[in-house]
Amino acid sequence: MPAIPNKRTPSAVETAVSLGVLAVLATVLAWMFQAQRRFNPAVTVAAAAAESAAKAAGAPVASPPELFASWPVGLGAMSVAESFTPATLSDKIDGKAELYLSAGFVAMRCQRVALVANPAAWMEAFVFDMGTPASAFSVHSSQKRPGATEVELGDYAYRAGNVLCVVHGRYYVEIVAADDRVPTMEAATGLARVFVATTAVEQHADVSRDQALFPPEGQLAGSVTLLSTDVFGCEQLTDVFVARYREGDGEVTLFVACRASPAEAGRQAAALRSFFVKDCGGRELSPPAAPAGAAIIDSGGTFDGVFASGPILAGVHQAPSGEAAERWLVRLQAKLPPAQP
Amino acid sequence: MNPADSQPPPPSAVPPPSRREFLRRTLEAGVALAATGSLGAWLWNRHPPGDFNRAASAALLPDFSVRDGGRSMSIITGQNRPAMLRRGLEAMGGIERFVRRGDRVMLKVNAAFATPAILGATSNPELVAELAHLCLAAGAAAVLVTDNPINDPESCFNLCGLAPAVRAAGAELIVPRASDFVSGTLPGGQLIRNWPVLTGPFHGVTKLIGIAPVKHHNRAGASMTMKNWYGLLGGRRNQFHQDINGIIVELAMMVRPTFVVLDGTTSMMTNGPTGGSLADLKATNTLVVSTDPVAADALGATLLDRTWRDLPYLGRAAECALGTADFESLRPERAAV
Numbered sequence: 082m083p084a085i086p087n088k089r090t091p092s093a094v095e096t097a098v099s100l101g102v103l104a105v106l107a108t109v110l111a112w113m114f115q116a117q118r119r120f121n122p123a124v125t126v127a128a129a130a131a132e133s134a135a136k137a138a139g140a141p142v143a144s145p146p147e148l149f150a151s152w153p154v155g156l157g158a159m160s161v162a163e164s165f166t167p168a169t170l171s172d173k174i175d176g177k178a179e180l181y182l183s184a185g186f187v188a189m190r191c192q193r194v195a196l197v198a199n200p201a202a203w204m205e206a207f208v209f210d211m212g213t214p215a216s217a218f219s220v221h222s223s224q225k226r227p228g229a230t231e232v233e234l235g236d237y238a239y240r241a242g243n244v245l246c247v248v249h250g251r252y253y254v255e256i257v258a259a260d261d262r263v264p265t266m267e268a269a270t271g272l273a274r275v276f277v278a279t280t281a282v283e284q285h286a287d288v289s290r291d292q293a294l295f296p297p298e299g300q301l302a303g304s305v306t307l308l309s310t311d312v313f314g315c316e317q318l319t320d321v322f323v324a325r326y327r328e329g330d331g332e333v334t335l336f337v338a339c340r341a342s343p344a345e346a347g348r349q350a351a352a353l354r355s356f357f358v359k360d361c362g363g364r365e366l367s368p369p370a371a372p373a374g375a376a377i378i379d380s381g382g383t384f385d386g387v388f389a390s391g392p393i394l395a396g397v398h399q400a401p402s403g404e405a406a407e408r409w410l411v412r413l414q415a416k417l418p419p420a421q422p
Numbered sequence: 423m424n425p426a427d428s429q430p431p432p433p434s435a436v437p438p439p440s441r442r443e444f445l446r447r448t449l450e451a452g453v454a455l456a457a458t459g460s461l462g463a464w465l466w467n468r469h470p471p472g473d474f475n476r477a478a479s480a481a482l483l484p485d486f487s488v489r490d491g492g493r494s495m496s497i498i499t500g501q502n503r504p505a506m507l508r509r510g511l512e513a514m515g516g517i518e519r520f521v522r523r524g525d526r527v528m529l530k531v532n533a534a535f536a537t538p539a540i541l542g543a544t545s546n547p548e549l550v551a552e553l554a555h556l557c558l559a560a561g562a563a564a565v566l567v568t569d570n571p572i573n574d575p576e577s578c579f580n581l582c583g584l585a586p587a588v589r590a591a592g593a594e595l596i597v598p599r600a601s602d603f604v605s606g607t608l609p610g611g612q613l614i615r616n617w618p619v620l621t622g623p624f625h626g627v628t629k630l631i632g633i634a635p636v637k638h639h640n641r642a643g644a645s646m647t648m649k650n651w652y653g654l655l656g657g658r659r660n661q662f663h664q665d666i667n668g669i670i671v672e673l674a675m676m677v678r679p680t681f682v683v684l685d686g687t688t689s690m691m692t693n694g695p696t697g698g699s700l701a702d703l704k705a706t707n708t709l710v711v712s713t714d715p716v717a718a719d720a721l722g723a724t725l726l727d728r729t730w731r732d733l734p735y736l737g738r739a740a741e742c743a744l745g746t747a748d749f750e751s752l753r754p755e756r757a758a759v
Contacts, residue, residue: 163574174535175696176639176640176645178663179663193581205537224693229701242699244698244699244701257698
């Protein structure tokens with residue numbers, strides 16, 4: 082009997098099936114890589130929080146027994162000072178922790194104090210270390226109460242009823258009092274002054290340059306806000322200044338963001354435009370005559386506009402009509418520095 | 423000799439393996455199967471985090487609802503919380519419809535923060551005290567009040583005014599201890615699986631009433647009666663904020679209260695859930711009593727200038743048949759005091 086080799090060449094059908102299986106596997110692999118590249122930002126925040134907590138745990142923390150170096154006359158400690166990290170912040174402020182975490186929160190310390198003469202008049206001072214003055218301004222401006230009264234104290238200080246808020250370098254300080262009576266709020270102001278006077282900072286928050294990019298006419302007082310993440314629901318859009326304006330019976334929001342280069346601003350303008358259309362189900366209108374390269378999107382009854390001018394990303398959010406959106410875009414462009422050719 | 427034996431095999435046919443070849447291939451296949459099976463057995467986690475186990479599920483809360491076909495919602499406007507509560511319950515058939523002689527009643531309040539009551543971040547002490555009074559007057563053997571503020575619970579209960587109000591009303595305040603939490607799994611749940619749940623204080627409890635303020639919530643959009651059950655969770659529950667709508671729906675699946683009281687006398691319109699400033703509040707002059715928490719929260723959404731469609735957990739809860747977001751379909755009785 083002749084020797085017959087065991088090996089044989091695969092048939093065309095077998096080859097085709099094998100290639101098909103490999104193609105499916107490659108597709109699955111590509112999908113997995115793609116999915117892993119687009120992490121939910123919540124996961125990123127949680128991971129960053131865990132990393133910060135681990136670092137904090139590894140480093141010795143100098144934790145003085147009192148929150149402030151000295152107390153103003155007439156105030157005494159009501160509780161011990163507490164410290165919170167990114168991993169534990171929500172234990173203290175529950176769902177509001179996300180606002181701080183997404184803006185770069187580092188640590189928070191707090192302590193309750195009361196008037197010696199009237200222990201029922203108590204307050205809790207919160208000192209949030211936000212890492213940078215810009216982040217401190219971001220959480221400060223995001224929570225600013227309408228009708229707040231400016232206070233001559235530190236940066237961007239205001240009082241709204243029973244609460245006093247101030248930015249001091251990388252710190253955002255909030256003092257929440259149990260009532261809004263004069264002695265209580267005077268004590269709260271004194272407490273804030275002590276913090277500002279005794280806490281050295283390298284740099285102060287200064288958003289005047291960004292603020293100056295907005296047209297002043299019609300701007301609602303105190304409405305300039307720095308949004309750190311997830312601006313307008315767009316995950317890719319971060320660190321954007323917004324300001325609100327009166328428009329008829331309602332409001333519109335203008336936004337500006339200085340980017341590293343004109344190319345970066347242009348790329349983000351395109352991404353935001355795509356977000357309004359693809360993710361929000363919007364419909365792009367015919368391009369307006371000005372600004373050059375601008376797009377206006379009908380987002381289901383409200384209108385968003387976006388353009389890039391040099392390194393600045395700018396636009397309007399939730400205008401009542403396409404015409405209004407175009408009008409606000411032109412007004413905004415007129416305030417921006419001319420783009421270099 | 424058979425003529426067929428002399429014919430050569432067709433070119434494409436594979437010859438039958440020799441005995442040795444057959445044994446070798448069988449051995450190889452056996453080794454491959456054994457290796458695969460061993461690897462699978464080695465990797466198999468017999469107790470994964472989401473493993474359902476009967477002992478744990480038995481530790482979750484019983485159904486406290488009262489199904490008697492009576493009216494399921496009342497909406498009362500005014501500013502006097504105790505009077506609004508009495509009127510709201512009267513419209514529902516009276517507290518006696520829900521609380522019988524000998525009942526042990528649990529009031530689940532929101533005491534999450536050590537902030538004064540005027541800031542509206544916690545359940546109103548006057549309202550809670552009035553409800554405790556009504557339950558005791560209806561013959562309740564005991565009225566218990568609890569919540570699980572993670573940070574400094576004693577200070578939270580005291581500084582928000584609930585502790586003194588509850589004690590003055592003759593109710594018992596229960597500040598949770600570690601032993602009050604039992605690891606439980608919500609059948610069908612994706613999030614509440616082998617998770618510590620505050621069940622200890624519920625031993626012997628026959629009725630459960632939730633009392634929550636209307637608040638903006640930075641993560642969930644709004645915090646009302648359904649979000650109030652979040653205080654029954656222990657552990658590092660902040661991780662649930664990553665799926666806040668999912669956890670609120672699962673809590674609504676886990677907790678079937680006797681009824682809920684939604685306090686929208688003042689509502690926290692911004693900067694929730696902590697607020698901090700009186701400027702965050704708005705007088706919305708409304709109090710809701712309902713056996714349907716979904717309906718109560720759907721009404722509450724309107725006090726925050728929203729609709730139930732703006733709060734994804736309400737739509738999902740309605741889809742799960744946990745209640746109706748169309749609160750008008752319940753034909754709520756409306757009154758003013």
